[in-house]
Amino acid sequence: MHIDLGPASAVILGLLILFVGGSIWIGIALFLVGIGGFFIFTDISFGSILANIVWNNTSGSAMMALPFFIWMGEILFRSRISENLFRGLSPWMDSIPGRLVHVNIFACTFFAAVSGSSAATTATVGKITVPELKKRGYDHDLAIGSLAGAGTLGFMIPPSMMMLVYGIIGDVSIGKLFIAGFIPGFMIAFMFSAYILTRCLITPSLAPPGEELHSWKDRVQALPAIAPVVILVLFVLGSIYMGWSTPTEAGAIGVLGAFFFATLTRSLTWSVFKASLLGTVKTSCMIMMIVMGASYLSNVIGYLGITKALTQYVTTLNLSPFLLIIILSFLYLILGCLVDGFSMIVMTTPVVLPLIEAAKFDPVWFGIYLVLMIELAQITPPVGFNLFVISGLNNDDLLRIARAAFPFFFLMLLTTFLITVFPEIVLYLPNKMK
Numbered sequence: 001m002h003i004d005l006g007p008a009s010a011v012i013l014g015l016l017i018l019f020v021g022g023s024i025w026i027g028i029a030l031f032l033v034g035i036g037g038f039f040i041f042t043d044i045s046f047g048s049i050l051a052n053i054v055w056n057n058t059s060g061s062a063m064m065a066l067p068f069f070i071w072m073g074e075i076l077f078r079s080r081i082s083e084n085l086f087r088g089l090s091p092w093m094d095s096i097p098g099r100l101v102h103v104n105i106f107a108c109t110f111f112a113a114v115s116g117s118s119a120a121t122t123a124t125v126g127k128i129t130v131p132e133l134k135k136r137g138y139d140h141d142l143a144i145g146s147l148a149g150a151g152t153l154g155f156m157i158p159p160s161m162m163m164l165v166y167g168i169i170g171d172v173s174i175g176k177l178f179i180a181g182f183i184p185g186f187m188i189a190f191m192f193s194a195y196i197l198t199r200c201l202i203t204p205s206l207a208p209p210g211e212e213l214h215s216w217k218d219r220v221q222a223l224p225a226i227a228p229v230v231i232l233v234l235f236v237l238g239s240i241y242m243g244w245s246t247p248t249e250a251g252a253i254g255v256l257g258a259f260f261f262a263t264l265t266r267s268l269t270w271s272v273f274k275a276s277l278l279g280t281v282k283t284s285c286m287i288m289m290i291v292m293g294a295s296y297l298s299n300v301i302g303y304l305g306i307t308k309a310l311t312q313y314v315t316t317l318n319l320s321p322f323l324l325i326i327i328l329s330f331l332y333l334i335l336g337c338l339v340d341g342f343s344m345i346v347m348t349t350p351v352v353l354p355l356i357e358a359a360k361f362d363p364v365w366f367g368i369y370l371v372l373m374i375e376l377a378q379i380t381p382p383v384g385f386n387l388f389v390i391s392g393l394n395n396d397d398l399l400r401i402a403r404a405a406f407p408f409f410f411l412m413l414l415t416t417f418l419i420t421v422f423p424e425i426v427l428y429l430p431n432k433m434k
Helices: 005-021 027-043 046-056 062-080 079-092 101-115 118-135 140-151 161-170 174-180 182-202 215-239 247-264 269-303 304-315 321-336 343-359 363-376 385-394 397-423 425-434
Strands: none
Touching: 005 027, 005 101, 005 161, 005 182, 005 269, 005 304, 005 385, 005 425, 027 046, 027 343, 046 174, 046 269, 062 140, 062 161, 062 215, 062 247, 062 269, 062 321, 062 425, 079 101, 079 140, 079 215, 079 247, 079 385, 101 140, 101 182, 118 140, 140 182, 140 385, 140 397, 161 174, 161 269, 161 343, 174 215, 174 247, 174 425, 182 397, 247 343, 269 321, 269 343, 321 363, 343 363, 363 397, 397 425
């Protein structure tokens, strides 16, 4: 059966804009576009294919890891561990220009390492730091801008839900993706902190002078407040990298560890348990719905031959690898203004990954690049999720938050450039894995 790819591509794109642009849930919209593609251009029963795709994309062991990591983040989000993290970091920041603004960066970095979620990281840290910084007279734009930027580290520093989804869709080693995110993630955190330090040296009024100086004794006494997060990171990620557990088993270890520390801090109540479980179910179902819908749509696009034709067309253009990345970056920045990160991964990976592999880029490297693009999308209006989270916390205008986050947006763009020119930044640690 011959299918004219021009009209087929136009109809698929039109349906995608219609349904995704309308007020329809992303997962349902993707299913509708896939059904429309099968119904209009083929005589295949879309129902029988639907059943196979739904089962194949939700029954794997990798997808089983997702609810565990989400649950771990939910427990930490609702327990006293997150508040203790802020108190533990504060004494270490008192003598640095910018002082407590750096807590946004370090707290997001630590919390990202156990939550795997940008929204959870931003909301947890923001609830604690923004009111404190405002009360103590810190510049509000610097506070919310640094929070918006650092909150995106929830996707980069492992374990990351975005890396899990990309690994499932692209059949890429999740363990290698996790360890590949370490150097870029901490590099971004360092660049953010260096920017805050520089800004506060130039304009000291952005951060008020310290009211109290902490001794080394105070700092040492604050370490137990940070310890639960550090121990969780070591146990969860160490068990994967040492080969002791799969990502699913490591996620279960993380949940048990989160329960243990929440009990230890006497913040594990019945309401906390129930809210964390309900939040996990809601988030997991939302992600799985999007993954199933996008996989179904990808199957339609593949069956119609659009993926193969696009790959062949781009190959005939003889684009240099760097020009391909520049074009993809523009496309992802535009896409990031319209849809969420999960949709970006599941909608584009089946189409773009063959192009990336044809250009001799490593799939693990591309996973980190893709996460960086999603991080940028988190702070770009109108669909920047971190902007909505911060706006919900403080009732700030979305455009004001976006303007405050722009320097951090630029620093992430710089990181994208650096990992493209020097891919070993990403690949050094994965290449050391057994």
